[in-house]
Amino acid sequence: MQGWVLVKNDAPLVCMEIEDRPLKGGEVRLRVTHCGVCHSDLHVCRGWYDLGGGRALSLADRGITLPRALGHEVLGRVVELGPEVHGAEIGDVRIVYPWIGCGHCKMCRRGDENLCDNMRTIGIKEHGGFASQIIVPDARYLVDPGRIDPAWAATLACSGLTVYSAAAKIMPLEPDDAVLLIGCGGLGLAAIAMLRAKGHHNIVATDIDDDKLQAALEAGARAVVDSRMPDVREALIRSADGPFAAALDFVNSPVTAKLGLECLAKNGKLVLVGVGNGEIPLSLPSMVFSGKTIRGTNSGTLQELRGVVELANSGELNPVPITLMDKSLTNEAMSMLHDGKVVGRLVLV
Numbered sequence: 001m002q003g004w005v006l007v008k009n010d011a012p013l014v015c016m017e018i019e020d021r022p023l024k025g026g027e028v029r030l031r032v033t034h035c036g037v038c039h040s041d042l043h044v045c046r047g048w049y050d051l052g053g054g055r056a057l058s059l060a061d062r063g064i065t066l067p068r069a070l071g072h073e074v075l076g077r078v079v080e081l082g083p084e085v086h087g088a089e090i091g092d093v094r095i096v097y098p099w100i101g102c103g104h105c106k107m108c109r110r111g112d113e114n115l116c117d118n119m120r121t122i123g124i125k126e127h128g129g130f131a132s133q134i135i136v137p138d139a140r141y142l143v144d145p146g147r148i149d150p151a152w153a154a155t156l157a158c159s160g161l162t163v164y165s166a167a168a169k170i171m172p173l174e175p176d177d178a179v180l181l182i183g184c185g186g187l188g189l190a191a192i193a194m195l196r197a198k199g200h201h202n203i204v205a206t207d208i209d210d211d212k213l214q215a216a217l218e219a220g221a222r223a224v225v226d227s228r229m230p231d232v233r234e235a236l237i238r239s240a241d242g243p244f245a246a247a248l249d250f251v252n253s254p255v256t257a258k259l260g261l262e263c264l265a266k267n268g269k270l271v272l273v274g275v276g277n278g279e280i281p282l283s284l285p286s287m288v289f290s291g292k293t294i295r296g297t298n299s300g301t302l303q304e305l306r307g308v309v310e311l312a313n314s315g316e317l318n319p320v321p322i323t324l325m326d327k328s329l330t331n332e333a334m335s336m337l338h339d340g341k342v343v344g345r346l347v348l349v
């Protein structure tokens with residue numbers, strides 16, 4: 001099979017032949033028809049994360065080896081079954097749950113495979129959807145997309161799932177409780193759509209890009225605030241008629257996380273979603289007096305993927321804007337994402 005492969009960190013992907021291998025046990029082979037391009041693909045290309053305080057997390061130290069075909073928002077058609085497959089048939093069109101754990105540890109046994117310490121993530125640890133075909137270790141990781149657009153369905157495996165899981169972590173909220181949304185890229189827009197689908201209407205969004213702010217209004221934000229303006233905190237709180245019950249930070253830099261925390265009402269929750277960089281100082285007594293919560297969220301569970309696909313099929317959820325690109329333009333797609341030029345989501349076909 002062929003694939004767009006990361007051969008060397010910080011270098012363009014290379015279109016090359018990847019060795020096929022026979023399937024074993026419950027493995028399923030799919031021909032990739034759609035694959036979303038995600039910021040995590042950019043992080044894997046770079047090869048490390050800035051943890052703040054001069055510390056870095058290297059992907060090589062986490063056992064991620066090259067060459068690797070990236071791409072973890074995959075939708076494809078089943079083309080081959082291993083000898084012990086149950087629950088999949090040749091020709092099935094399926095979304096692939098990519099956040100596959102070891103299957104044995106406490107997290108995996110509880111269904112939190114996305115938090116396993118020994119993940120086998122498709123498109124990071126194993127070859128992903130930038131290849132023409134992928135191997136999934138078990139049919140249980142395949143989710144029926146139902147009647148929705150296949151390009152949108154592909155993006156549910158990461159961006160849709162991440163947003164669904166992040167939104168669940170700020171609940172319960174009243175429909176008019178104020179929610180702050182920081183960063184109006186593909187995930188931020190998906191979050192607005194998801195909160196609207198669940199009946200929340202007091203959503204105020206902020207970004208540094210005029211097109212993205214406009215897209216946020218179109219996605220259903222009540223108001224948007226340009227975060228380049230002075231006194232952005234006051235402007236946000238004014239737009240929501242008071243401090244926020246919750247904030248979702250899709251950027252997660254020292255500036256945005258601090259802003260999110262400072263905009264919260266007492267008992268408010270800040271959920272960090274974007275894989276940003278750095279660290280923030282935290283006033284410990286203020287956390288006690290305000291009763292605020294800060295927590296992270298990382299993709300979501302297989303059960304949550306089924307939940308978001310069901311929500312999408314209900315007709316309640318508006319799709320995010322999607323731009324289709326030919327797979328031959330994989331490097332161009334990565335550059336566009338890197339340069340912040342993408343409104344919504346890019347999907348390779």
Ligand SMILES: [Zn+2]
Pocket residue numbers: 038039040041072158159
């Ligand atoms: Zn992703």
Ligand SMILES: [Zn+2]
Pocket residue numbers: 101102103104105106107108113116117118
């Ligand atoms: Zn595990």
